[in-house]
Amino acid sequence: MFENLTARLQETFRRLRGKGKLSERDVDEALREVRIALLEADVNFKVVRDFIARVRERACGQEVMASLTPGQQVIKIVNSELTELMGGRESKIQYSPKPPTVIMLVGLQGSGKTTTAAKLANLLKRQGKHPLLVASDTRRPAAIRQLQVLGEKVGVDVVATREGDDAVRVAKQGVARAAAIGRDVVIIDTAGRLHIDDELMDELARMKGEVNPSEVLLVVDAMTGQDAVNVAGTFNERLGLSGIILTKLDGDARGGAALSARAVTGRPIKFVGVGEKVESLEPFHPDRMASRILGMGDVLSLIEKAEAAYDEAKARKLAEKIRSNEFTLEDFADQLRQMRKIGPLDEILSMIPGLGRIRGLSDLKVDEGQLKRVEAIVNSMTLEERRNPAIIDGSRRKRIARGSGTRIQDVNSVLRQFEQVRDMLRQFGGAEKAARRAMRKGAFPFVK
Amino acid sequence: MGVTGGGVGRFVKRLFTKDETKDDERSRPPSDSNALAADAGQSGPEEAKGVIARLRERLARTRDGLVGRVEALLGRKVALDDEFFEELEAILLQADVGVKATARLLRGLEARAAGARPGGGANDLINHLKEEVLEMLGPREPLRKTPSGATVIMVVGVNGTGKTTTVGKLGYRFRREGSKVILGASDTFRAAAIEQLEIWGERAGADVIRHEEGGDPGAVAYDACQAAKARRADYVILDTAGRLHTRVNLMEELKKVRRVVEREIPGAPHEVLLVLDATSGQNAIAQARTFKDAVEVTGIALTKLDGTAKGGVVLAIREELGIPVKLVGIGEGLEDLRDFDPVEFAEALFAR
Structure with missing residues (x-):
């Protein structure tokens, strides 16, 4: 499925040629692919629908950047x-002005709360805090033991009672204990529960009321599907979340749940779990997550590179030169340099959607060495020679070589190539001029 | 996948193009969403606030709206118009059926719709859709049992799907049927996983074969098989550590466990159950594919179906990989592991 996505995008881009403003058709064609990409990434159906509608509104009529195709332009907006x-990047814990700061971790069964509690304790400890872990999951068999083992691993004390004890009381005891022994952060691991389990959701609400946390973080499995909106929405309504932690991101799930949970709660994603080690908790990067969900990494990096390398002012100047037949060897070298800046040519070609489909180009091998040689040759010319290649005689050629x-x-071959390009451009520029002249004269009444 | 393909998927194609402009008519006044945005407490740009608030608000309505939507569709003597198909599409996609499987199901319907009677056609079509779903799911497939000796069941899956709990419940079920059961604690990685299994063993009345944490899972499997032979057990259920299917070395470890079992008891493992979380989305297909390739998965235990998730991804898994669902987990109690019932599942897919 994912393999096909790139192919379909190529097809779309192939159809969308030309510049100017984004037409509705451009936008719709590209957005259809985006919609499928988002749905396949498990972004919630409704979130996708609203998102697409919003992008559509914004994209229609936008100017297409000179360096991009309309399809790429839409993807860029997306x-x-x-x-x-x-x-934004909000991978920070809000600390209470009056320590200890209380952090509650909540979520469905199996989302990774206990592991995350230990990881978070480890992270905060390394940031110079003095955390205390509280094992409030008194329901799952051996959950307390699990937290104790992990606590030992990261060198953080764990407050625990017995299985079956009242979770709220354990939480309260933990906070009191932290205050007594001078710990500045308390991380409470709670039992996994279904968002529709009223009794257990009430328990969390009571706990929140008792321990007055600065952070209530929802732990969400990155592999979650459409249900993420129901889960995150209900937890937020019942508890007033302060943020989200996304776990198991080290797999190959595209992680659309991140967008769903974020959209439905409006709360920031603060951290992501990226492995089984206790160190594997990282700050959240919205840009990386966006391109992961979109699943168009190649296209996105091409767009970025093209944007970075393409100097619009230069481009306009070049266009002007072409029009006035002043294309010189300097411009030629400049063009080559710009292409170099984007990256190795075959890499670029492989990134350009649709190019693979153009007959003859598919097996084109670009010789990076050849490109370097051309540049060296042009650089060995004098300014005068570059501007007026006609003066390059035999002895000059020898010197340049x-x-x-x-x-x-x-x-010789570079000079020949240059002439070919220049002639081609001349024809193009000339034809354009001629056409314009003709239009002014009214020679083509059917052209407006 | 043909969504953008030729004439066949006319309306399917349209479905995936639509941006539902009519939604704008349904939006509430901006004042309302601003209030919600303020509540969201975001430091982001003003505009982003509005979007998030709007999304939230719409989603809230979605949750209510889904209730009995199909019933509404059924009751309505509608023309089989775009709206009808869009509703169906929304229901399937939101049940995690996935773009591909949804498109295929709806394409099948389109052909029918062309020849449907006016009026009562909607009824026919939805019944037909359920039939299609049932066909995709295949017939009930009970757990295999070897006629002589110990039946070995390996339980595998990614982290947090409920493997240990499933092993415990399964052990309880076999014990209640009067069988002798041995549980093998081959999850030697997760902290306290062994203790967790021992508690389940106690509850179920099953022996637990265990090593120390950090031990060799293959060695635990070996001991469990030996114990089964010595004690003439009817069942050996092996709990394994959760692992993301992308972790190549951990998948190799799992293959080794399987090889040990194959060697010790001929014909074993008789079942390799992949435990899938019903809340998981399309990534479950990748999980199923990789686990199948590694250890020849024979069935799926779909857990956590007692929430609001539908687990629709098993349709695609059954169709693409041929793995049937055999068990469903519907709660935290000892008895909350049931045989999979395709008819029930199909009904639940379209209801809330």
């Missing part, structure tokens, strides 16, 4: 919207 919706460490044949 990506920036998605990143924005993901929220020596200067660039190439052979005279190589110099």
Whole structure:
């Protein structure tokens, strides 16, 4: 399925040629693929629908950047919207002005609360805090023991009672204990529960009322599907979440649940779990998550590279030069340099959606060495020679070849290539001029 | 997958293009969403606040709206119009059936819709859809049992799906049927997983074969098989450590456990159950594929179906990989592990 996605995108981009403003058709074609990509990434159906509607509104009529195709332009808008919706980087714990700061971890069974509690304790400890873990999961068999083992591993004390004890009382005891022994952070591990289990949700609400936490963090499995909105929505309604921790992100799930949970609660994703080790808790990066969910990494990085390398002012100047037939060897070298900046040519070609489909290009091998040689040759020319290649005679050719460490044949071939390009551009520029002249004269009455 | 393909998927194609402009008509006034946005307490840009609030608000309505939607569809003598198909699409996608399987199901319906009677057609179509779902799910497949000796069941899956709990419940069930059961604690990795299994063993009245934490899971499997032979047990149920299917070395470890079992008891393992969390989305397909390739999964135990998740991804798994669902977990109690009933599942898929 995912393999097909890139192929379908290529198909879309192939159809969408030309520049100017994004038409409704451009936008719809690209957004259809985006919609499927988001749904396959498990972003909730309704979240996708609203998101697509919003992007559509924003994208229609937008100017297409010179360096991008309309399809790429839409994807760019999608990506920036998605990143924005993901929220800022807020991987910080809100500390209470009056220590200890209380953090409650809540969530469904198996989302990874106990492991995350230990990871978070480890992280805060390394940031110079003095955390205390509280084993309030008195329901799952051996959950207390699990936290004790992990606590020992990270060198953080664990407050625990017996299985079956009242979870709220354990939490209260833990907070009191932290205050008594001078710990500044208390992390409470709670039992996994279904969001529709009223009794157990009440228990959490009572606990919240008793321990007055600065943070109530929902632990969400990155592999969660459509149900993420129900879970996150209900937990938020009942408890007033302060943030989200996304776990098991080290797998290959695209993690659409992150967007769903974020959209439905409006709360920031603060951390992500990326492995089984106690150190594997990382800050959340909205941009990375956005492109992961979109699953168009290749296309996105191409767009980025093209944007970074493409100097629009230069581009306009070049266009002007082409029009006025002033394309010189300098411009030629400049073009080559710009291409170099984007990256190795075959890599670029492979990233350009649709290019693989153009007959003849598919097996084109670009010689990076050849490109370097051309640049060296042009660099070995004097300014005058670059501007007026006609003056390059035999002795100049010999000098250029020596200067660039190439052979005279190589110099000749570069000059020939340049002439070909220039002639091509001249024809193009000339035709455009002629057309414009003709239009002014009214030679083509059918052209407006 | 043909969503963008030729003439066949005319309306399917349209479904995946639509942006539902009519939604705007349904939006509430901005004042309402601003209040919600303020409540969200975001430090992000003003505009983002509005979107999030709007999304939240719509989602809240979605939750209510889903109730009995199909019933509403059934009762209505509607034309089989776009709206009808869009509703069906929404129901399937929100049940985690996935884009591909949903498109295929609906494409099948489209053909029918063309020849349907006007009026009562909706009824026919939804019944037909349920039939399609049932066909995809296949017939009930009970757990295998070897006629002589110990039946070995390996339980595998990613982290947090409920493997240990499933092993415990399964042990309880076999004990209640009068069988002698041995549980093998091959999850030697997760802290306190062994203790957790021992508690289940006590509850179920089953022997637990265990080593120390950090021990070799293959060695535990070996001992469990030996114990089964010596004690003439009817069942050996092996709990294994949760592992993400992308962890190659851990998948290799699992293969080794399987090889040990194969060697010690001919014909074993008789079942390799993949425990899937019903709340999981499309990644479950990748999980199933990788686990199947590694240890020849014979069935799925779909857990946590007592929540609001539908587990629709098992449709795609059954169709693409041929793995049937055999068990469902519907609660935390000892008896809350049941045989899978396709008819019930299909009904639940379209109801709330």
